[in-house]
Amino acid sequence: MGILKGALSVRRYRVIGEVPEGFRDLWIDTLNSHQFREPQSSTHKGEVVGWAQAHNLLDTDFTDLNQWLYDRYAYFALRVDKKAVPAKLLRAHLQKRLEAWCKANNRPKAPAAVREELKETLEMELLQKCLPRVQTWEVLWNVNDGWAVFTNDAELPNERFQKLFLRTFGLRAVPWSPLDELTGTEGLAEAVAAAGTTDLRGRGA
Amino acid sequence: MSDEGIDEGSRRDGATELLPPHVSADFYLWLWWKSEEENGKFAIDDGRGGVEVYIDDRIALRSTGEERPSAVLTGESPATTPEARAAVAGGKVPRDIRLYVRRDDRDYHVTLRGTRVSIAQAKLPAQVKSGDVAEVLYDRMFLYEELHWIVACLLRAFAAVRVTAAWREDLVPRMARWATLDEARAGG
Incomplete structure (x- = not known):
């Protein structure tokens, strides 16, 4: 279920900031430096967060561009592991x-x-x-048009995504709802906000 | 900005922060009413005859001022049932609606969820069922972009009418008659 198959549930983002020249090579290094890494100790209790390949969560090396960059789309996954004793x-x-x-x-x-x-x-x-609880969510970033989608709409995973995205690329991912499209027409969003509540109660008779 | 945290500007920006929760409820109500009033025909600025939009198999309603849904109607055409209309006439507002959207020969099913009008459980037309990753990716993202664009067009069409006097003077009384089934009685 997600980017390549099944029903799609995403939170959409605008990516704010300049994509640098030669970003492809640069991002190999930066993704590798923020890749998911197994903790050193098998008794590590906290969360471990990092990027993995979208195709297989065990693949965390980004050296081969063909595995994660498809023309204008960067496609990878956020992996979060947590070990806890019941x-x-x-x-x-x-x-x-x-x-x-x-x-x-x-x-x-x-x-x-x-x-x-x-x-x-x-x-x-x-x-x-114990085995860790392993969670992954896909990220698809249209680098040319400056938007990205993250395949989860809950607050906590999205906060983790935004933090790691900023740390990795130095670019801000800002939530972008279809409502934000109203800002394209000057004053429209403000006018809708000021229009008040619609209440149908007692109006039908 | 700390590289450890995300600032408030990164959490929300633009209209999402600006618009109060009732805007999404009004939008969903307008979609619901108009899809029945005009047999699913919606004009959008594409110069190609617009799109068809119908309420699909699920609608969740909430009481005003509440976050969680207090009634969830599912099954075949739940939006056309007297129960659904009665809930609206009684002051409940839509929180999530599942839509069937058709543009040209492409059929979409999508849930618009909550006050952010999040696109959820989007079932995209099966244009490319298999093939290499790149082909499937380009195709599905084209379709996702089209769906996002359709929702944005519908929102703009709603907003354009929502800010006019006609909303209160004409549309609200018509929606209220529709909700209380007065139109059906008047018609038959």
């Missing part, structure tokens, strides 16, 4: 560890410091076994 599973394992600790130490309750240490150790162990 809270219920962590609680259940922790309860077992605490019970074992109390029995081994002949104590009715584990002190807070022990509890914290056991929890931390357990979380690291479980993170090593």
